[in-house]
Amino acid sequence: NAGVTQTPxxxxxxxxxxxxxLCAQDMNHEYMYWYRQDPGMGLRLIHYSVGEGTTAKGExxxxxxxxxxxxxxxxxxxxxxxxxxxxxxFCASSKSWTADTQYFGPGTRLTVL
Amino acid sequence: xxxxxxxxxxxxxxxxxxxTLDCTYDTSDPSYGLFWYKQPSSGxxxxxxxxxxxxxxxxxEGRYSLNFQKARKSANLVISASQLGDSAMYFCAMSLxxxxxxxxxxxxxxxxxx
Numbered sequence: 001n002a003g004v005t006q007t008p009x010x011x012x013x014x015x016x017x018x019x020x021x022l023c024a025q026d027m028n029h030e031y032m033y034w035y036r037q038d039p040g041m042g043l044r045l046i047h048y049s050v051g052e053g054t055t056a057k058g059e060x061x062x063x064x065x066x067x068x069x070x071x072x073x074x075x076x077x078x079x080x081x082x083x084x085x086x087x088x089x090f091c092a093s094s095k096s097w098t099a100d101t102q103y104f105g106p107g108t109r110l111t112v113l
Numbered sequence: 114x115x116x117x118x119x120x121x122x123x124x125x126x127x128x129x130x131x132x133t134l135d136c137t138y139d140t141s142d143p144s145y146g147l148f149w150y151k152q153p154s155s156g157x158x159x160x161x162x163x164x165x166x167x168x169x170x171x172x173x174e175g176r177y178s179l180n181f182q183k184a185r186k187s188a189n190l191v192i193s194a195s196q197l198g199d200s201a202m203y204f205c206a207m208s209l210x211x212x213x214x215x216x217x218x219x220x221x222x223x224x225x226x227x
Contacts, residue, residue: 031213042117042204042217043158050213058214090158097213100146100165104158 002026004105006091012111013081021076021108023091031094032074033058033102034066036087043090049074050097081112115140117207119218126195127226133180134190134221136205145209147188149179152202152220161203164188192223200225 007022023032030051035043035058045058049068063085065077074093078085091105116139126132138147149161164172164179172179180189192199202222206215 033214035215035217040219042206042219043215044217045214048214088156092158092215094213097208098146099213100163101160102148102208102213102215103160104150107156107158109156 004091004093004103006089006105006108008108009106010109012113013078014113015082017081018077018079019081019110020078021089021091021110023074023076023093023105024072025074025091025093025103026072027093027095027103028071029093029095029103030071031097031099032068033092033094034064034074034076035090035092036060036085037090037107038087046076046089081110083112086110086112115142115207115209115216117205117216117218119205119221121221122219123222123224125224125226126192128197129194131191131193132195132223134192134203134205134223136188136190136218138186138188138205138207140207140209142209145207147179147181148206148208148215149177149188149190150204150206151199152204154201158204162190195225197225197227199223 033048034046047066052071089108094102145166147164151159178191205218
């Protein structure tokens with residue numbers, strides 16, 4: 001049982017490049033989330049999904065797109081990376097909005113030069 | 114506006130002593146959940162404890178307990194018998210009746226001294 005996995009673990013991009021972060025969960029959870037964590041701060045929600053085929057904006061969605069084509073996967077895309085997007089990205093999942101636990105992936109450390 | 118506030122950027126505690134990490138929240142939603150997560154230097158987010166807004170009893174999980182005072186809108190984490198491995202960042206978070214997404218505080222860095 002892998003839980004929540006994220007690919008890749010580390011990435012360095014140049015300004016303007018694009019990339020996709022992959023999140024996968026094997027717990028059959030309906031809800032999935034993408035957060036970012038900047039130095040000295042708590043996590044902030046980028047986008048989330050309440051089920052396959054659905055996505056919604058969170059607190060800081062600008063510059064990111066997401067897709068949830070399969071229930072177990074939630075992709076986060078950066079079309080044109082900017083230095084302000086240098087951060088650690090966490091994916092999480094939960095079985096419902098009333099769930100008492102959100103399970104987090106190990107994080108992806110992204111640096112944009 | 115929904116908000117989580119952690120007013121202690123850093124805390125020190127002696128090994129084997131108890132420590133309380135403060136968390137206050139602001140929401141007008143009657144249904145919400147309160148979480149505490151631990152983030153060690155390795156970076157992963159480790160779930161510690163959960164309290165629902167309608168729960169009558171304070172949540173406990175081993176050495177962790179959540180001191181939930183609804184009228185004061187506080188959800189402090191109490192760690193009993195601190196261990197060196199408890200040194201980490203601790204985040205308080207709140208989920209609302211809107212898709213389960215979490216709102217995080219800025220965290221408290223706990224250092225346990227031998």
